[in-house]
Amino acid sequence: MADLILGQVLTFTGDPFAEGLAAARHLRHGAVLVEHGRIAAIGESAVLRATHPAARVTDYGQHLISAGFIDAHVHYPQTAIIASWGKRLIDWLNSYTFPEEMRFADPAYAGAVAERYCELTLANGTTSFCSYATIHPESVDAIFTAAQAQGQRVWAGKTCMDRNAPEGLRDTAQTAYDDSKRLLARWHGVGRLSYVITPRFSPTSTPDQLAALGALWAENPSCLMQTHLSEQTDEIDWVKSLFPAARDYLDTYEAHGLLGKGGLYGHAIHLTEREKARLAEVDASLIHCPTSNTFIGSGLFDMGGLKAAGHRIGLATDTGGGSSFSMLRTMAAAYEVGQLRGRALHPAELWWLATAGSAQALHAADCIGTIAPGMEADLVVIDLASTAAIEQATRRADDIWQAIFPTIMMGDDRAIHATWVGGKPTAR
Numbered sequence: 001m002a003d004l005i006l007g008q009v010l011t012f013t014g015d016p017f018a019e020g021l022a023a024a025r026h027l028r029h030g031a032v033l034v035e036h037g038r039i040a041a042i043g044e045s046a047v048l049r050a051t052h053p054a055a056r057v058t059d060y061g062q063h064l065i066s067a068g069f070i071d072a073h074v075h076y077p078q079t080a081i082i083a084s085w086g087k088r089l090i091d092w093l094n095s096y097t098f099p100e101e102m103r104f105a106d107p108a109y110a111g112a113v114a115e116r117y118c119e120l121t122l123a124n125g126t127t128s129f130c131s132y133a134t135i136h137p138e139s140v141d142a143i144f145t146a147a148q149a150q151g152q153r154v155w156a157g158k159t160c161m162d163r164n165a166p167e168g169l170r171d172t173a174q175t176a177y178d179d180s181k182r183l184l185a186r187w188h189g190v191g192r193l194s195y196v197i198t199p200r201f202s203p204t205s206t207p208d209q210l211a212a213l214g215a216l217w218a219e220n221p222s223c224l225m226q227t228h229l230s231e232q233t234d235e236i237d238w239v240k241s242l243f244p245a246a247r248d249y250l251d252t253y254e255a256h257g258l259l260g261k262g263g264l265y266g267h268a269i270h271l272t273e274r275e276k277a278r279l280a281e282v283d284a285s286l287i288h289c290p291t292s293n294t295f296i297g298s299g300l301f302d303m304g305g306l307k308a309a310g311h312r313i314g315l316a317t318d319t320g321g322g323s324s325f326s327m328l329r330t331m332a333a334a335y336e337v338g339q340l341r342g343r344a345l346h347p348a349e350l351w352w353l354a355t356a357g358s359a360q361a362l363h364a365a366d367c368i369g370t371i372a373p374g375m376e377a378d379l380v381v382i383d384l385a386s387t388a389a390i391e392q393a394t395r396r397a398d399d400i401w402q403a404i405f406p407t408i409m410m411g412d413d414r415a416i417h418a419t420w421v422g423g424k425p426t427a428r
């Protein structure tokens with residue numbers, strides 16, 4: 001049976017960074033028709049009600065219906081160590097992250113955290129995410145199994161590390177290749193799941209391992225590849241000492257077949273001019289993780305400059321280096337980072353980044369990230385007056401952007417009134 005969902009509707013027909021507000025479509029009394037898990041129509045409520053009288057109606061009143069949020073870079077295994085105090089990147093990895101990731105050798109533990117993570121994402125209106133697992137193949141099975149149960153469109157991959165990580169958290173060039181290949185064959189393209197080739201970052205992979213994963217990517221070009229790039233200056237110095245022949249950090253990937261369209265480069269803060277030019281030339285995706293960049297003290301991503309230069313950019317929490325599971329909180333942090341760089345991001349730009357922008361970064365804009373006929377029906381329904389503080393700040397709003405901005409800046413999971421995945425409302 002078809003579902004007709006009523007409320008305010010917000011979506012994008014283009015990129016507001018390039019086209020301004022003409023890229024946004026807002027319907028004050030809108031409707032979304034959902035059939036067989038996909039969006040069949042979007043339009044004025046009165047029109048769709050008249051043309052689809054048999055549809056089951058869910059009326060969300062003044063709540064805002066948007067494409068579900070898409071989190072383009074997360075570490076689901078770091079769910080339990082989110083908000084760990086006092087460390088910068090390398091110490092944070094050694095003190096908190098690696099000991100926690102060690103626990104994923106136990107499939108029962110991996111399964112429990114994976115389920116918890118999927119529940120947390122849905123409570124925050126996130127219908128898709130792209131996650132690192134741990135080095136343990138079972139940790140990939142765990143997150144795909146949990147996502148499959150919820151029906152979410154999810155990307156994930158086995159994190160590969162063969163040096164500078166503790167005993168018990170290292171693979172080899174060969175086992176990284178073999179395990180990734182086996183997992184890819186098992187999961188890539190199964191339902192809404194996609195495998196991502198995942199070298200953690202250059203400091204934890206030997207050149208041999210990077211080359212092996214570069215070869216695997218060349219053999220499987222329909223896969224995305226994710227890694228980290230130029231997050232902290234100490235990390236960049238470390239990469240220089242480990243790869244003395246490399247021109248720069250990006251070159252450590254490029255030299256091993258790990259630079260290309262379909263490559264997702266997390267953080268990308270301290271880039272040289274050559275790195276920026278190469279990333280743009282190959283149309284790689286840069287993933288901005290603003291709560292992580294302030295929490296771990298990494299630096300300020302240059303959204304204005306990189307968008308103006310034509311880079312493909314997604315938005316992400318980077319849980320648990322990031323300090324939130326919420327894409328609303330992440331938009332707020334992106335706004336604050338933009339302010340510190342002298343570029344106030346418009347609410348339309350922030351919302352686009354969390355939906356259509358991340359979908360483009362993941363090369364999935366043909367199926368998720370916007371509300372249009374044929375798209376998969378992943379939706380979030382937002383209460384734009386979810387707390388007393390937000391409600392009073394929106395009372396004088398003249399347009400959707402003024403009405404939405406207090407929720408961007410102050411909203412949390414209380415603003416998530418409902419989340420639809422694959423055409424079905426999720427239980428709350």
Ligand code: GUN
Nearest residue numbers: 075200201228292318321
């Ligand atoms: N660089 C390498 N691994 C990680 C990680 O787990 N989190 C963050 N923020 N940066 C990294």
Ligand code: ZN
Nearest residue numbers: 073075266318
């Ligand atoms: Zn990360």
